[in-house]
Amino acid sequence: MPDAVCAVVLAGGSGTRLWPTSTDARPKPFLALSGGKSLLVETFDRAARLAGARNVFVSGRRSHADLIRHELPGLPESRMILEPARRNTAPAVALAALVVSEEGDGVMAVLPSDQAVRDEAAFDAALRTAAEAARTHAAFVTLGIPPTRPETGYGYMEISEENHERLSSNGKEVAARVVRFVEKPPREAAERYAKDGRHLWNAGIFVFRVSLLFEEMKRTCPDVLDAARRAHAARQAGDLSSFAEIFSSSPSVSIDVAVMEKASSVLTVPCACGWSDLGSWDAVLDFRAKSPGANVIEGRAEVRDGRDNLVLAGDRPVRVIGLSGIAVVDAPEGLLVMRRGASDELRKSVEESLAVRP
Amino acid sequence: MPDAVCAVVLAGGSGTRLWPTSTDARPKPFLALSGGKSLLVETFDRAARLAGARNVFVSGRRSHADLIRHELPGLPESRMILEPARRNTAPAVALAALVVSEEGDGVMAVLPSDQAVRDEAAFDAALRTAAEAARTHAAFVTLGIPPTRPETGYGYMEISEENHERLSSNGKEVAARVVRFVEKPPREAAERYAKDGRHLWNAGIFVFRVSLLFEEMKRTCPDVLDAARRAHAARQAGDLSSFAEIFSSSPSVSIDVAVMEKASSVLTVPCACGWSDLGSWDAVLDFRAKSPGANVIEGRAEVRDGRDNLVLAGDRPVRVIGLSGIAVVDAPEGLLVMRRGASDELRKSVEESLAVRP
Numbered sequence: 001m002p003d004a005v006c007a008v009v010l011a012g013g014s015g016t017r018l019w020p021t022s023t024d025a026r027p028k029p030f031l032a033l034s035g036g037k038s039l040l041v042e043t044f045d046r047a048a049r050l051a052g053a054r055n056v057f058v059s060g061r062r063s064h065a066d067l068i069r070h071e072l073p074g075l076p077e078s079r080m081i082l083e084p085a086r087r088n089t090a091p092a093v094a095l096a097a098l099v100v101s102e103e104g105d106g107v108m109a110v111l112p113s114d115q116a117v118r119d120e121a122a123f124d125a126a127l128r129t130a131a132e133a134a135r136t137h138a139a140f141v142t143l144g145i146p147p148t149r150p151e152t153g154y155g156y157m158e159i160s161e162e163n164h165e166r167l168s169s170n171g172k173e174v175a176a177r178v179v180r181f182v183e184k185p186p187r188e189a190a191e192r193y194a195k196d197g198r199h200l201w202n203a204g205i206f207v208f209r210v211s212l213l214f215e216e217m218k219r220t221c222p223d224v225l226d227a228a229r230r231a232h233a234a235r236q237a238g239d240l241s242s243f244a245e246i247f248s249s250s251p252s253v254s255i256d257v258a259v260m261e262k263a264s265s266v267l268t269v270p271c272a273c274g275w276s277d278l279g280s281w282d283a284v285l286d287f288r289a290k291s292p293g294a295n296v297i298e299g300r301a302e303v304r305d306g307r308d309n310l311v312l313a314g315d316r317p318v319r320v321i322g323l324s325g326i327a328v329v330d331a332p333e334g335l336l337v338m339r340r341g342a343s344d345e346l347r348k349s350v351e352e353s354l355a356v357r358p
Numbered sequence: 359m360p361d362a363v364c365a366v367v368l369a370g371g372s373g374t375r376l377w378p379t380s381t382d383a384r385p386k387p388f389l390a391l392s393g394g395k396s397l398l399v400e401t402f403d404r405a406a407r408l409a410g411a412r413n414v415f416v417s418g419r420r421s422h423a424d425l426i427r428h429e430l431p432g433l434p435e436s437r438m439i440l441e442p443a444r445r446n447t448a449p450a451v452a453l454a455a456l457v458v459s460e461e462g463d464g465v466m467a468v469l470p471s472d473q474a475v476r477d478e479a480a481f482d483a484a485l486r487t488a489a490e491a492a493r494t495h496a497a498f499v500t501l502g503i504p505p506t507r508p509e510t511g512y513g514y515m516e517i518s519e520e521n522h523e524r525l526s527s528n529g530k531e532v533a534a535r536v537v538r539f540v541e542k543p544p545r546e547a548a549e550r551y552a553k554d555g556r557h558l559w560n561a562g563i564f565v566f567r568v569s570l571l572f573e574e575m576k577r578t579c580p581d582v583l584d585a586a587r588r589a590h591a592a593r594q595a596g597d598l599s600s601f602a603e604i605f606s607s608s609p610s611v612s613i614d615v616a617v618m619e620k621a622s623s624v625l626t627v628p629c630a631c632g633w634s635d636l637g638s639w640d641a642v643l644d645f646r647a648k649s650p651g652a653n654v655i656e657g658r659a660e661v662r663d664g665r666d667n668l669v670l671a672g673d674r675p676v677r678v679i680g681l682s683g684i685a686v687v688d689a690p691e692g693l694l695v696m697r698r699g700a701s702d703e704l705r706k707s708v709e710e711s712l713a714v715r716p
Contacts, residue, residue: 019677304707305700317692319377319707322700326681328693334675335688337695342663342680349662349677 004055004106005131007047008081008096009113010089010204011040011060011068016350017280017343020334021312027114029060030067033278034116035288035298040071043113046120050109050127057081059096084244089204090258091250094217094228095235101210102236107134109207110255116287118274126271127207133175133267134207140216140260141175141207144200144268145275150190153279155202155256156182157268178266181256200268202256203275213259221258224251280343281327281336285310301328308340362413362464363489365405366439366454367471368447368562369398369418369426374708375638375701378692379670385472387418388425391636392474393646393656398429401471404478408467408485415439417454442602447562448616449608452575452586453593459568460594465492467565468613474645476632484629485565491533491625492565498574498618499533499565502558502626503633508548511637513560513614514540515626536624539614558626560614561633571617579616582609638701639685639694643668659686666698 011029022028029040036042040058047056058075060068062082068075081096093110100108109131117123123143130141144157159176181202185193193199217225227250234242251258260266276287288296288310295303299313306324314330329336338346369387380386387398394400398416405414416433418426420440426433439454451468458466467489475481481501488499502515517534539560543551551557575583585608592600609616618624634645646654646668653661657671664682672688687694696704 020675302707304703313693316690317378318695319692319704320695321703321707322697323684323695326695328695330693332674334677335671335686335693337676337678337681337684337686339680345662345679346677349660349679 004104005051005109006055006057006100006103006106007051007109007111008057008059008093008100009040009043009047009111010092011058011064011113012086012089012092016354017347018278018284019346019350020331020336021329023333025063026067027064028278029113030064030071033284034276035296038071039116039278040068040113042116043111044072044075046117046123046127047109047111049124050131054079057096057100059083059092061086083247085248087247087250087252089255090221090224090253091228091231091247093213093255093259094225095232095247097210097213098228098232101214105209105211107131107207108210108213110205112204114277114279115203116276116278118276118287120273122273123271123275126269126273127205129175130205130207130267130269133269134209137265137267138209138212139265139267140212140263142178142260142266142268143203143205143271144176144178145203146270146272147194147199147201150187150194151201152187152190153184154277156185156190156193156199157202157266158182158199159268161198175267175269178268181261183256200270201275203271203277204256206260216259216263220262221251221253224253224258227251280346281310281329281338282340282343285327285340299330362462363409363467364413364415364458364461364464365409365467365469366415366417366451366458367398367401367405367469368450369416369422369471370444370447370450374712375705376636376642377704377708378689378694379687381691383421384425385422386636387471388422388429391642392634393654396429397474397636398426398471400474401469402430402433404475404481404485405467405469407482408489412437415454415458417441417450419444441605443606445605445608445610447613448579448582448611449586449589449605451571451613451617452583453590453605455568455571456586456590459572463567463569465489465565466568466571468563470562472635473561474634474636476634476645478631480631481629481633484627484631485563487533488563488565488625488627491627492567495623495625496567496570497623497625498570498621500536500618500624500626501561501563501629502534502536503561504628504630505548505552505557505559508545508552509559510545510548511542512635514543514548514551514557515560515624516540516557517626519556533625533627536626539619541614558628559633561629561635562614564618574617574621578620579609579611582611582616585609638704639668639687639696640698640701643685643698657688 030038032038057079059081062084065082081099126143133141157178158180160179231243231247276283278284285296293307295309297311301311301313301318303309303320305322308325310327311320312329325340327338388396390396415437417439420442423440439457484501491499515536516538518537589601589605634641636642643654651665653667655669659669659671659676661667661678663680666683668685669678670687683698685696
């Protein structure tokens with residue numbers, strides 16, 4: 001391998017639809033929502049299997065530094081990139097790429113840590129394929145998740161069927177060219193996408209050569225790159241107050257909007273790995289249920305005469321009696337009792353209460 | 359009024375169907391289940407309106423003495439009758455009657471404090487009528503609640519329609535003669551009782567001349583009376599360890615079984631006062647709902663897109679979303695989420711967990 005492979009784990013992410021467990025003080029990546037380790041640790045492990053643990057960087061909010069250290073006690077301080085403010089993913093990825101490039105050009109993978117994967121081996125294989133493609137092609141290479149339902153809340157990537165690029169020598173693994181990004185399609189379109197074989201979910205996972213990112217950002221979002229360069233210089237000089245000031249002045253924009261949608265060449269590696277964004281309690285139950293209709297129970301909880309429930313108990317025993325298809329989440333911040341499928345109502349409720357908070 | 363009227367409030371009562379709020383350490387009478395004061399205080403107030411506060415005695419468990427003092431800070435110690443063990447209501451009533459009779463013969467009312475009443479004025483009037491009947495007739499005079507549904511879990515009193523006794527001078531208030539007690543009838547019978555106008559619920563509220571109680575107990579349950587007399591003598595002598603020993607050796611039996619069902623003469627005063635035993639969360643919701651289908655909410659709780667729910671919040675905010683007809687009860691002891699009508703399943707669940715406790 002002529003070029004080093006690095007991975008950057010994005011430790012951001014939140015979720016009003018995961019009230020009361022996910023909070024600003026302890027958001028999604030720091031929770032064991034998939035039923036195993038925290039999502040951050042699971043994502044770090046994925047990154048480490050690709051790049052080696054010492055080549056994994058973690059990008060997160062400064063206010064979460066202690067949470068990150070607690071979850072990843074072996075992570076060197078030099079591998080932590082702490083942001084003084086939330087400016088969405090484009091400034092975070094640019095800054096991380098600049099830190100990575102201190103050690104020379106190379107291939108960099110970006111992995112958001114607000115996700116879970118059932119088939120880790122399938123994920124690993126797809127990510128290796130993507131890294132190989134990014135090494136040999138001047139392209140951003142994403143992972144594309146084949147849709148399993150007509151989801152209207154996700155971003156889709158449309159691929160050109162005529163233009164597959166055969167990448168591996170055994171002919172088994174291919175990447176497709178992305179011809180269009182579609183964000184949160186209407187219901188009808190989503191139903192078509194779920195069946196036409198030409199649309200994949202954008203999981204926000206992508207690999208690229210660092211030098212390519214800088215070239216493309218110079219063209220598509222020079223203000224973001226410029227702010228990142230100046231912030232990075234202040235950081236290198238140890239001037240943390242300038243760093244904070246400059247970084248905070250960067251435009252707040254996602255890497256998808258700032259770069260990917262305008263990039264000259266985007267490929268995607270289809271990856272049917274049982275991926276979930278665990279974006280709602282419905283998604284958490286779907287991901288964790290051992291069989292359709294089974295209850296998912298955590299802690300001292302009893303479900304009697306009920307199925308298809310998610311029950312996450314807190315310190316106290318919980319009894320759920322005569323009810324099916326509900327989520328019960330008991331956390332220090334509050335208690336949620338919700339019908340399956342009502343996640344949007346939960347989001348509205350949480351947003352309204354945040355809006356009226358003084 | 360030639361004879362004094364006293365009232366004895368029974369501060370016992372528990373309820374596995376009210377988990378997690380009602381516990382052995384803090385059972386039903388000490389909870390504000392009706393939405394106002396504690397049931398004990400509400401019952402005390404009813405008793406005081408009949409007999410005057412200084413003529414109200416409270417009979418309860420010794421382990422609840424501090425709870426009683428806390429709820430009724432003005433109650434003289436001489437008016438507290440503390441039992442060293444649970445022996446059901448017959449020994450408690452016998453002992454209370456002996457304490458009351460220290461001040462001479464008179465009329466005594468017994469009021470369990472695990473109940474609630476919507477129309478206090480109607481209740482007061484019926485209880486006064488019952489006290490008047492007990493003064494002028496050699497009979498136990500109960501309050502009879504006209505059934506509002508075919509309840510199979512209650513005791514019923516069958517009245518003789520031909521044998522009403524006109525008791526008041528204005529002809530408005532009457533008592534009926536009880537010809538039979540029926541405990542927990544089968545469904546079919548309960549449905550008949552709910553409609554035939556000849557059956558009333560036995561709320562465990564009754565009034566009698568103290569001397570009549572002793573006469574009847576001598577005949578129907580001499581062992582209970584004897585134990586009560588000896589326990590009372592030890593109590594008067596200040597020998598609390600003998601008192602405890604004797605009282606605990608008394609048969610454990612209800613006053614209904616030991617006396618009322620065998621008594622020579624039982625009358626009942628019908629009392630349509632919106633009575634409830636608050637025996638389950640379903641009953642609590644029915645009692646407290648302002649209108650059919652309305653939510654009953656206590657504490658920091660939001661119900662969104664739902665009706666006919668009972669939500670009793672604890673220390674933390676509660677969100678109930680997209681669900682109707684459920685009870686959510688958040689208490690230090692535990693958390694309950696239950697479909698309306700599943701109270702029997704809750705009882706079984708609690709009983710099973712008590713059975714396996716070492």
